[in-house]
Amino acid sequence: xxxxLQDTQFWQYLSIPVIAALIGWVTNWLAIKMTFYPLEFIGxxxxxGWQGIIPSKARKMAAISVDATxxxxxxxxxxxxxxxxxVLAEYVVESVDPRIExxxxxxxxxxxPTFWENLPTSARNMVYDRVRKSMPGQVxxxxxxxxxxIEDLLDIKGMVVDHLARDKRLLNRIFLECGDKEFRxxxxxxxxxxxxxGLVQMTVWYFYSAWWVLPLFGLxxxxxTNWIALNVIFRPLNEKKVGPVRVQGLFLKRQPExxxxxxxxxxxxxxxxxxxxxxxxxxxxxxxxxxxxxxHIKPLVxxxxxxxxxxxxxxxxxxxxxxxxxxxxxxxxxxSATSFHxxxxxxxxxxxxxxxxxxxxxxxxxxxFQDLLRPCFQEDEIKLIMVGAFLGMCAGISxxxxxxxxxxx
Numbered sequence: 001x002x003x004x005l006q007d008t009q010f011w012q013y014l015s016i017p018v019i020a021a022l023i024g025w026v027t028n029w030l031a032i033k034m035t036f037y038p039l040e041f042i043g044x045x046x047x048x049g050w051q052g053i054i055p056s057k058a059r060k061m062a063a064i065s066v067d068a069t070x071x072x073x074x075x076x077x078x079x080x081x082x083x084x085x086x087v088l089a090e091y092v093v094e095s096v097d098p099r100i101e102x103x104x105x106x107x108x109x110x111x112x113p114t115f116w117e118n119l120p121t122s123a124r125n126m127v128y129d130r131v132r133k134s135m136p137g138q139v140x141x142x143x144x145x146x147x148x149x150i151e152d153l154l155d156i157k158g159m160v161v162d163h164l165a166r167d168k169r170l171l172n173r174i175f176l177e178c179g180d181k182e183f184r185x186x187x188x189x190x191x192x193x194x195x196x197x198g199l200v201q202m203t204v205w206y207f208y209s210a211w212w213v214l215p216l217f218g219l220x221x222x223x224x225t226n227w228i229a230l231n232v233i234f235r236p237l238n239e240k241k242v243g244p245v246r247v248q249g250l251f252l253k254r255q256p257e258x259x260x261x262x263x264x265x266x267x268x269x270x271x272x273x274x275x276x277x278x279x280x281x282x283x284x285x286x287x288x289x290x291x292x293x294x295x296h297i298k299p300l301v302x303x304x305x306x307x308x309x310x311x312x313x314x315x316x317x318x319x320x321x322x323x324x325x326x327x328x329x330x331x332x333x334x335x336s337a338t339s340f341h342x343x344x345x346x347x348x349x350x351x352x353x354x355x356x357x358x359x360x361x362x363x364x365x366x367x368x369f370q371d372l373l374r375p376c377f378q379e380d381e382i383k384l385i386m387v388g389a390f391l392g393m394c395a396g397i398s399x400x401x402x403x404x405x406x407x408x409x
Contacts, residue, residue: 012403016205016214017198023218023395024194024225027388029187031226034387036172053383054175055168061375062164062171066157068371069262070271073360074353076156082353083273085147089139095339096135101128134299142296146280146289153289156271159279163270174265178258179373182251186229193225211400218396222388234374237366251373252366259361262372267350267357274341 036052043049054061074082096103104127108116116124146153164171176183201217232250239248251258280289340346361369 013202013206015403016202016399017195019395019399020198020201020217020221021191021195023221023392024190024192024197025187026190027222027391028190028225028229030391031385031388032183032186036176039168039172052172054172058168058171059161059165062161063157064375065164065171065174065372066160068368068375069361070160070266070357071157072364072368073263073357076151076154078356079156079271079353080147080150080154080276082356083276083349084352085143087349088273089136089143091342091345092139092143092339093136095342097132100132100135104128104131138296138299142293145292145296149288149292150280153280153283153285154276155279155283155285159275159283160266160270163275170265170269174262175373177265178262179251181254182233182373185233185250186226189229189232190225193228194221197221197224209404214400214404215393215396218399219389219393222390222392222395223385226385226388234370237370249366249370252370255364255366255369256362258369258372259358263354263357263361267354268347271350271353272340272346273349274346277340 034050034052036054038050038052039055041049041051041056105116164174197217197220201214201221204217205213234249234251236248237252239246241247280286281293283289
């Protein structure tokens with residue numbers, strides 16, 4: 001036994017499966033890293049360099065993700081209903097009410113400082129009260145109008161795609177968190193499959209020590225470990241019974257778990273109330289939405305003026321009174337764009353939307369569900385396999401030269 005351990009040839013042959021395992025591990029690890037990193041292109045365009053496959057095609061990958069998931073698990077109307085227009089209106093009123101005096105003072109002092117400063121305190125208080133009483137009805141009407149037209153006002157696919165195309169790190173995170181266990185399996189499986197291929201390689205090398213055997217097997221190990229790992233993740237699509245064992249693609253087995261992870265990110269970081277309102281006001285049909293805000297808020301000026309409207313118009317002049325109404329509309333737009341970025345309120349509404357999205361996502365068929373993760377491998381998959389094969393071949397050549405080179409001298 002001691003003689004065997006001291007035999008150089010024994011250790012050389014033992015190194016074959018060990019190195020094959022390392023080749024499998026390194027090539028699979030590198031394949032995952034090259035899929036997601038770097039976020040921006042590094043090198044000299046267009047050939048010499050690399051950008052992660054997902055970040056390099058961020059807009060396309062985001063569109064595929066939306067088509068595979070959000071478009072199938074919730075319409076624009078359903079998502080807005082889960083946010084609940086009534087709750088939305090209440091939140092606006094509750095947020096603005098404590099600051100009504102501040103907003104009115106700010107507006108009036110900016111536009112008509114002399115008039116406002118000379119107005120008796122009792123008259124100012126009447127204005128504050130009229131605004132406070134009129135505002136809930138106007139806000140209800142506004143939110144109701146937006147809700148009735150939300151399908152036309154909100155391009156949810158465009159909103160999500162634009163958000164993820166800008167934030168490549170978040171796009172990466174969706175794939176990495178949803179496929180965390182699968183990516184770890186891919187890396188670790190390179191070690192296992194590589195070692196098994198190495199045992200075959202060692203046997204062949206023992207009986208047939210041609211110079212091309214080690215480079216060829218290195219290439220095969222780098223290629224096959226990636227290919228096998230990907231197929232184990234997504235195949236079989238539907239659960240099958242093989243003897244006493246039930247088998248299914250690893251990713252597909254985790255559908256409920258992945259649904260929770262995916263919908264949490266989408267609802268808490270993308271489809272937030274603030275982002276949705278921002279997209280409604282600034283999206284393709286933003287001008288229409290902004291006009292809705294102006295239309296429903298301008299009557300506040302008339303309500304505020306009340307019985308003294310004629311005097312107010314005289315004080316401001318006809319042009320000034322119209323300007324005041326426009327300024328109120330612009331102030332309402334400003335508040336609409338900033339009022340909804342409240343972490344507590346957004347979290348509460350996100351959880352309401354998430355509940356319905358999880359249920360729908362769990363109910364997707366295996367064919368539909370795999371499209372959440374599969375595209376990140378399908379894009380330029382051949383490049384990753386070729387890189388793995390090339391590195392495996394290089395390792396095989398190095399093995400040939402530095403370990404078994406003496407046999408060919």
